[in-house]
Amino acid sequence: MEGSMPDPVTNRAGRRPVTSRSEVEHAAFELFARQGFEHTTVDDIAQAAGIGRRTFFRYFPSKNDVAWGDFESQLALMRARLAEAPADKPLLQVISDALVDFNRVDPAEAPWHRRRMELILTIPALQAHSTLRYAEWREVLAEFVATRLGSTPDSLAPQAIAYATLGVALSAYEQWLRSQDAELGDLMRAAVHELGAALGTA
CATH class of the missing domain: 1.10.357.10 (Tetracycline Repressor, domain 2)
Structure with a gap:
């Protein structure tokens, strides 16, 4: 039945997937402010943004690059x-x-x-x-x-x-x-x- 299969990315993150680099940055900045830069992982950012690791790395080579946009x-x-x-x-x-x-x-x-x-x-x-x-x-x-x-x-x-x-x-x-x-x-x-x-x- 339509709607019976949840979106795996949205379901995992609890929010809709982001659609732009800036939205990934915003999700990351919120995490950095809440739990600190060093204690935030790429997986944390991907989950908060509602994307997978592979999508994250299409936007940024590393966590450090998020800060530089x-x-x-x-x-x-x-x-x-x-x-x-x-x-x-x-x-x-x-x-x-x-x-x-x-x-x-x-x-x-x-x-x-x-x-x-x-x-x-x-x-x-x-x-x-x-x-x-x-x-x-x-x-x-x-x-x-x-x-x-x-x-x-x-x-x-x-x-x-x-x-x-x-x-x-x-x-x-x-x-x-x-x-x-x-x-x-x-x-x-x-x-x-x-x-x-x-x-x-x-």
Whole structure:
């Protein structure tokens, strides 16, 4: 009879299966907040999301990657937009725009993004993974800066600018997490401006 066979995934999880990466993230963030990142397993996340392990790994290579979301796609987009920047646009302005664009968050996702960044910035178990992600991000920026300056990505100026820009982004995020009323994009722009002003008087 129709309806006599329960959906094995929905029945196991006690909720309908999720349909997107962001929904898996939300289920994971709720678990991390309730029982801690280190005490939450991939199986826990899959069960809470109403999916199987295989589906989880189609979205994320590991539990650590949940915190970073769709990082690779965002990084590819950042690379493309840096390449499209007008050659006569000041370097600092290009970097500021790229920083704001890369970290742009839909207002509906802002509360979840706060949870994401709290994880990335405060959970010791994520630090090694985050170091790899930071390196990928700096590499993209260093390649762009090197092209602008006519140097190589591993030379001093592109590397220094990439490291400094990452520091700017992290400082803006720390301010954002401390203030519920702050607008992330404004903080990013202000932080880049402060860096430029300080370097201009060095």
